[in-house]
Amino acid sequence: MNKKGKTITLYQKITYLSSCLTQKSIIMIIGIPKEIKNNENRVSLTPGGAKELIKRGHPVYVQHNAGINSGFDDEAYIAAGANILSTIEKVYEIAEMIVKVKEPIEPEYKLIKPNQVVFTYFHFASEKELTYAMIDSKAVCIAYETVEKEDRSLPLLIPMSEVAGRMAIQEGARFLERPQGGKGLLISGVPGVKPAKVLVLGGGVVGSNAAFLAAGMGADVVIADISLPRLRYLSEIMPHNVKTLYSSPHNIEEELPTTDLVIGAVLIPGAKAPHLITREMLKYLRKGSLMVDVAIDQGGCFETSHPTTHTDPQYVVDGIAHYCVANIPGAVPYTSTLALTNATFPYVVALANKGWEQACKEDKSLAKGLNIVKGKVTYPAVAETFGLKYEPIEL
Structure with missing residues (x-):
């Protein structure tokens, strides 16, 4: 019986336990590399954001001095519970999800692994080399700029x-x-x-x-x-x-x-x-x-x-x-980092807690951010720009 004295059937118990298991968060290793694009001083996650992810059970690995130009030193990330890694290579190697500000540039292409989630601004339509590199990587590329709500607004842009x-x-x-x-x-x-x-x-x-x-x-x-x-x-x-x-x-x-x-x-x-x-x-x-x-x-x-x-x-x-x-x-990296992470953080949490597939199934606006998935182009404008085959993510 429950607290109100009503009998709970075996079916109700099984349904409840099943929903609890379904909703249970997964553990995802998150990597925050230092941006290497010319004069890109922003960082994709604040120490406060790192602390919240770690509280939810997700290990966070931050490259040395990734946040220094935005006003966040390594000590702030360490105090939040994050791990500091010395090189960008180590961050990409350990992370299941890379969270960035700007699109990967050529030295990063070879670091991205199959099935690795990369969440950042991509702007694929203006970068043919980047587009083909991400197709070859077999990564899951989720673009900030195409996450789109039902009212056509672009919350991460x-x-x-x-x-x-x-x-x-x-x-x-x-x-x-x-x-x-x-x-x-x-x-x-x-x-x-x-x-x-x-x-x-x-x-x-x-x-x-x-x-x-x-x-x-x-x-x-x-x-x-x-x-x-x-x-x-x-x-x-x-x-x-x-x-x-x-x-x-x-x-x-x-x-x-x-x-x-x-x-x-x-x-x-x-x-x-x-x-x-x-x-x-x-x-x-x-x-x-x-x-x-x-x-x-x-x-x-x-x-x-x-x-x-x-x-x-x-x-x-x-x-x-x-x-x-x-x-x-x-x-203006201090202002920009805070403004950007205010918007991206809820999506980062959803991706980390649920995995990209479940998070995108539950949130159609986030699903529109899927541009390239495991070698397939899943955003129509990108496919059209380069004459590539468009494969709807539903398939």
């Missing part, structure tokens, strides 16, 4: 998009300065002198954050998008110095002659970004103008874009400066 959008304006303002090769403009202007004009292409999270910050600095802002409902919403919430514009080649060309700073903020989840500004269109911009391509992770939305680094962030084409750093939030 949003925090870094917020940072990148604001940083695009901060960096844009800096590179409009004459010592950085710019026009010598103060983005806000001063009484009696006009402010800079900023054109933001894309009204999503990146674009709206860029427009808000530019407006707050006093710039004259135009934000363009192809969604009229989105433009109506933006026109209601944006400050008075932000105007909305339907995005078309003609309308963009009309704006360029009076624009000082262009922010490329277009996103098609998991797919290559479209080129909204061609090389031919650069002639409409005045010399010394600057274009910041936040979409460079997905191939860039300017025809003349190619990835740059924080060490060497810009180059000039036809008199127009291009800033195309592929990991803009890496410049």
Whole structure:
């Protein structure tokens, strides 16, 4: 009998015990390597996150100094109960799940093992070599950027998009300065002198954050998008110095002659970004103008874009400066690490507790993060980009 005096049948007991066994967490070894992409200073797990995973029974192995540039030293991880390993090779060797910030780069390809779960930003559509390397690895590749909720929001892309959008304006303002090769403009202007004009292409999270910050600095802002409902919403919430514009080649060309700073903020989840500004269109911009391509992770939305680094962030084409750093939030790693791990941690816990298969069965948004699984391409946009066979994960 139970506490309320009701008889519990044998069937009910068996059902209850079966559910307990089914829900019991597995033990998963988690590896946190130090990011080796140029000037990538973020880390994928805070000491607090490590402590919570360890409390749930999951051993955590952190590479020496993985968090140092984000403000988290080895001692903090040790105090949380994590193990420190001296090399990246040792982390990949021991871990069943690798949690990263940025996509693996060439020195890491050979370290990834069959069936190993790799949870990070991948942006496969812009990296053919990476795509084929992960197919060959036979790993389970779950991409932050394609985890998608029913309302079409991208919960693991949003925090870094917020940072990148604001940083695009901060960096844009800096590179409009004459010592950085710019026009010598103060983005806000001063009484009696006009402010800079900023054109933001894309009204999503990146674009709206860029427009808000530019407006707050006093710039004259135009934000363009192809969604009229989105433009109506933006026109209601944006400050008075932000105007909305339907995005078309003609309308963009009309704006360029009076624009000082262009922010490329277009996103098609998991797919290559479209080129909204061609090389031919650069002639409409005045010399010394600057274009910041936040979409460079997905191939860039300017025809003349190619990835740059924080060490060497810009180059000039036809008199127009291009800033195309592929990991803009890496410049502010403390803020970015906390913002990112706030979003990723619940998914890390689910993957660790349940294993990737069960976690993805129970959470359709997480399942959409599955891009490459054991050599098979399971995300349609990636398959389409490279002409590969698409194999739905349900199969």
